[in-house]
Amino acid sequence: MVCFDSTSRNGFIRRMPKSFKVLTEELGATVLHGYNIVGDATTAALLPILTGKTELELPDVRKVAKTYVKLENLPFIFYKLAEDGYRTAYYEDMPWVGTFQYRFRGFKTQPSDHYLRPLLMEDSKRGTKWWLNPSQRYCVGDTPVYKLMYNLTENFFRLDGKKFCLTFVADITHDDFNYITTAAEDTVGFLRNFLRMGRGEDTMLLVFGDHEPRYAKVRATLQGRLEERLPLMAIRLPDALRRRHPHAQASLEANVDVLTTAHDIHATILDAMDLRKYWNPYRINGADLTRGLTLLEEIPKNRSCSEAGIEPHWCSCxxxxxxxxxxxxxxxxxxxxxxxxxxxxxxxxxxxxxxxxxxxxxxxxxxxxxxxxxxxxxxxxxxxxxxxxxxxxxxxxxxxxxxxxxxxxxxxxxxxxxxxxxxxxxxxxxxxxxxxxxxxxxxxxxxxxxxxxxxxxxxxx
The missing domain is CATH 3.10.450.10 (Nuclear Transport Factor 2; Chain: A,)
Incomplete structure (x- = not known):
């Protein structure tokens, strides 16, 4: 899973056209047109994918919470997959505003086998707040941080056994989405290497965004508001899964223009891993189906925002x-x-x-x-x-x-x-x-x- 902060589908097409072409034409990934956020900012985008639940449905782990609950008590997919024999990795840059540190208490123990935050936080040669210096912020030595994460991700997948990795790139998109173009050629290389190394056979690839740039002028327009609600979500199913379940790819493509959410991504990942036992069975009052539905089966085309768990002001329908x-x-x-x-x-x-x-x-x-x-x-x-x-x-x-x-x-x-x-x-x-x-x-x-x-x-x- 490779996530770019502040990246809508249209924004990625505009700024990363070559990467988008490689993703869709060479890798054959399916891009969801109806993928809609369920809440504001990164946390609301990642928590449903990683836990199957929203923040309000989980124990309160905010810094201001009166009761003390550890982040480790949340049902993260990292923990479930570790029990099932998976190696896990979580790479995220911009540690000073980390997804689970900015408002939350942060992890007391690393959530995955491979975890990047300690390295980025403890680079003492650059000072305790090295990120305040623009000349140091985007690189470790002479290597851009996003490229460091690409390299770590590739190295991780050379290991034996079953693997799950989330690579979250933020520093070249969070404050100014235009900076994502600096990663254009490296992203093309990273995507092409996915096939060159033969990972298309047994590895599911997701390239996605959490929301649209919220600090750009376009945010004040209707186009900007819609893009904020419609992030990038591209999925490439493993060749082995397509052979084993011939209907899976057809179902995924049938869901391109259907209303989908992060809850569905959670269900889809678990379905692809044959781990449906971890699905969240929650359903909205009055709904016929669960809130999270696997994309490997056709989702009803008349699905509403209320059935999918989307509040009215986030609904782009x-x-x-x-x-x-x-x-x-x-x-x-x-x-x-x-x-x-x-x-x-x-x-x-x-x-x-x-x-x-x-x-x-x-x-x-x-x-x-x-x-x-x-x-x-x-x-x-x-x-x-x-x-x-x-x-x-x-x-x-x-x-x-x-x-x-x-x-x-x-x-x-x-x-x-x-x-x-x-x-x-x-x-x-x-x-x-x-x-x-x-x-x-x-x-x-x-x-x-x-x-x-x-x-x-x-x-x-």
Whole structure:
């Protein structure tokens, strides 16, 4: 498992295009489009993967907690796998804000067989707070810290026996996501080495993020808010597992556009290891299925955020609402579609009549749920309580419309985007469907211009 802090799916594609191409094309990893966070920040992203539970469902191990409970008392997957004969490794940089040290008490004993934190904390040659010096922060000697972790991960997998490793890269993404590009070539090499060393046969690879950069300007836009909720999650199943369970890869691919969470990743990892006995059987009140579902089986496509354990303000699912007829946008969407249809036949105007609007059957607007539009940030230090503000209007709105045009009777459904700042609609012929037969309407042009058949009404008709 290789995790990049503050990395959304879209952000990784933008900043690490070569790595993404290697991951998806050369390794054949499956990227989840509907992978949604279940809470704020790194802890909320990793705890469900590593324990199958959220922070509020576990004993309170915060520094401010009145009762003393050790982190070692939490049901980490490291401990379960050690009992099953696995070697374990946990590598994480930025130890001064560690996932389990910043708000939590930290581990009294190392949680895995191989643990990087002591080395990074006790590098006394650079001083007790060496990370305050930018010239020292990103490297150990002449080796970037992320590359040190890549090297350790590769060395770890040369050991005998069953192995489980979490490598969490943060220092080149946490404060400024643009720094991730410094690791571009090394990441490509690390991924290609996965296959070169023959690990594709029996090793499951997950490359993922915990959330989107929360300190970038884009965070104030709807795009930024959605990316915060939709981190990277790419999964490559072992070849041996695919042969043993031929349905597994097909099921994983069927779940690409389904709503999924970190709870599902926990269940999937255990399923791949034949350790379903450690699954969390918890289910949301009223839900038919458990909260965590394995991706090696098809997940219902109508799964809701509530069933998956996602609070409304973290839910990135979209819905459609009817636009009332008295809304100015109602007629504008229909008129924009008619204008676009006429623009497609413009160069054949001597043969194709101008289409005119006859009726509007419906207009719908795509909406992000209200929680996302009004959520600003976590209000309290523990990131439990949300701070909400004025509703944010998206920079771009999506609409669908169904109309009838004349002459004749052409019925069309179309999707279009409206850019608020430009006060302009954008359409693409690929997003237009004609829902009734055109019969002989385009007979005058169909022989040489068949791509216009669904739009043209011949004047000689």
């Amino acid at each position: 979209l819905s459609w609402e009817n636009v009332p007829q008295n809304d100015v946008i109602y007629n504008r969407t229909a008129e924009s579609l008619v204008d676009y249809i006429n623009s497609l036949t413009e160069y054949m105007r001597s043969q194709c009549a101008i289409r005119t609007l006859t009726s509007i059957e419906w207009v719908m607007r795509q909406r992000v749920n209200n929680g996302v539009l009004t959520f600003m940030e976590a209000k309290d230090a523990d990131k439990y309580e949300g701070k909400f503000g004025d509703k944010l209007r998206p920079a771009k709105e999506n609409y669908q419309v169904k109309i009838t045009v004349g002459p004749g009777s052409g019925v069309y459904e179309a999707s279009m985007s409206y850019v608020v700042k430009e006060d302009k609609f954008y359409l693409d012929s690929r997003d237009i469907s004609r829902t009734n037969a055109y019969n002989q309407e385009p007979s005058c042009i169909s022989k040489y211009h068949p791509h216009l058949n669904m739009y043209c009404y011949c004047t000689n008709n």
